[in-house]
Amino acid sequence: MSDRSEHIVVVGAGAAGLMAARELARAGKRVTILEARDRCGGRIHPLPAAQFGYAADGGAEFVHGEAPVTRALLHEAGLSLQAIEGTQRSFDGTKLLREIHHDPHEAELHAALNDLKDDLTVADFLRRHFAADEYARMRHSIRRMVEGYDAADPERASTLALREEWMNGGHGMQARIVGGYGALVAFLAAECRGHGVAIRFGAVVSAIEAGRGAVVRCTGGEVFACDDVILTVPLPLLREIALPEAVREKASAADDIGFGNVVKILLRFTRPWWRDGAADLDDLTFLLSDETIPVWWTQRPAEHPVLTGWFGGPRTAELSGLDAQDLVDAGIDSLAAMFARPRDDIARSVVAAIAANWARDPFARGAYSWATPRTRAAQTILARADGPVLFSGEALYRGRDMGTVEAALASGLETAETILRR
Structure with a gap:
């Protein structure tokens, strides 16, 4: 059995932080979660059911694609999914139209994507292959998808990372959790507490010091000594935490990940x-x-x-x-x-x-991450477990649905497993 005296601090009680904390506590580790907000969930933001007539989500709302980690957790929690059903429409400036996903240049797009070997930005891809006026409608549709669905900048976003999304028209399977994401967060938080995890709200981390272990300092003056610390905060917040020089250099790789x-x-x-x-x-x-x-x-x-x-x-x-x-x-x-x-x-x-x-939002500074042509290399650097400070979260997920709750859960699980393998 693991030594309960080994102490791990998790910064952030979002999906990644809760998932990592639960797995570590289950394995016998002593875990403390430091959360700047007065609630769990992070960019999952459940709203009062009385306000909207159901358990609405002010942040993450949909379950995208297969999402195996999310679905396994929902099964464990006794929660279910409801698939989205209905038709999509578009407004052309004068009237509402039934959305038609077929584009006359779709075959050309798929051929160019299939032939792509070296990554380049979406904007460069469109300029290289589809600059003519006849492709204007398709360029507009692709840019709208990249900006609206992926929250990404076409001038920086990776074409290879988005290729599969484009190949199916950007419309993968989507569903909602019955009871909202808040029900899943509540389950994870209860699991954490049930396994002895201490969750401290209002704990804004300002600095981390590293040596044989780590020391985590909060703006209120609280200090936590630990063996390892897992940073699960959104990427922009990494710049607001004082880190040891080696860790700061490692964290700079996040500049190659879009947010x-x-x-x-x-x-x-x-x-x-x-x-x-x-x-x-x-x-x-x-x-x-x-x-x-x-x-x-x-x-x-x-x-x-x-x-x-x-x-x-x-x-x-x-x-x-x-x-x-x-x-x-x-x-x-x-x-x-x-x-x-x-x-x-x-x-x-x-x-x-x-x-x-x-x-x-002072504890988010944005919504979610997206890939640039240099993101995979950056994720490899950030995922290295070469000291007491580890990084985790949806931005570090190397699967196909980066930026999702599934990505956060999977990353938190992977980070916990990394520590347990040591």
Whole structure:
């Protein structure tokens, strides 16, 4: 049995931190989680069920693709998934259209992607292979996907990392957890506490010192000595923690990993007014546009009268000066344009509203990571267990769904296994 006196500090109570802490505590390690917020979850942000009529998510919401670690954990927790069902629409500036995924140049795109051997940025790939005017619609669609879905900058994003996503049109299998991601976080947190993990809220880590072990210092003056420390904070926060020179040099590899922002808006209405009129929108799931808040979705197949707005990628900087109410107003303006309805009518039917610009969250500074052509090499450097300070989180995941909760859980599990193999 492992020596319980061995102490490991995990910085961050998000998905990666909770997963790593649970596995280490199960193996007999003494574990302390230091969390800057007053809750677990990090960029998973469960909202009160009374506010939106169901367990809504202000942060991560969907389970993408196969997600084997997530699904195994859900099974263990007795939780289930609900697949998204319905049709996608787009707004062309004048009317709503049923989204058609086929592009006349799709075969050419797939051929160019299949032939690609050396990585290059998305923007360079498009300039090299599809610069002609006839490809304008496809370029726009790809850029919209890269910026909106991946929250990435086409001028820096890796084409090879996104190749599989493009090959299936960017529409992999998606589902939601019944009860929201908050139910999964609650299960993991309870598991941690049940195995003796101490979770300290309001603990903002300011510095780490390393020698034979590590010393973690918090802004409030608290000091924690440990054998190992696992940093699971979002990439931008690594710059705000004083690290030993060797660790700082290692952490600089994170500059080669992209990190994007998301603006997310939830609006609850008195009724699902978007189903009114001649357009058959009863089964509407996603709605894409070029409005200020360009992407919206319903809770289909659930019947909640809620629309969620989404704006991802570098262009979210255009809204950096807006507060939460300004973002809600921008969302209502966008809906009024897309559905050709009086803005005041939509505004009067709002029962509850929340807007989050994740770049302005002091403990996130953005939403999630994405790959550049140099990211895989950077991840290899950051994953090295060559001292008492280790890095973990969705940005270090080397699988296909980087930037997801699955990536965070898998990374936390891998980091715990690395320590246990020592």
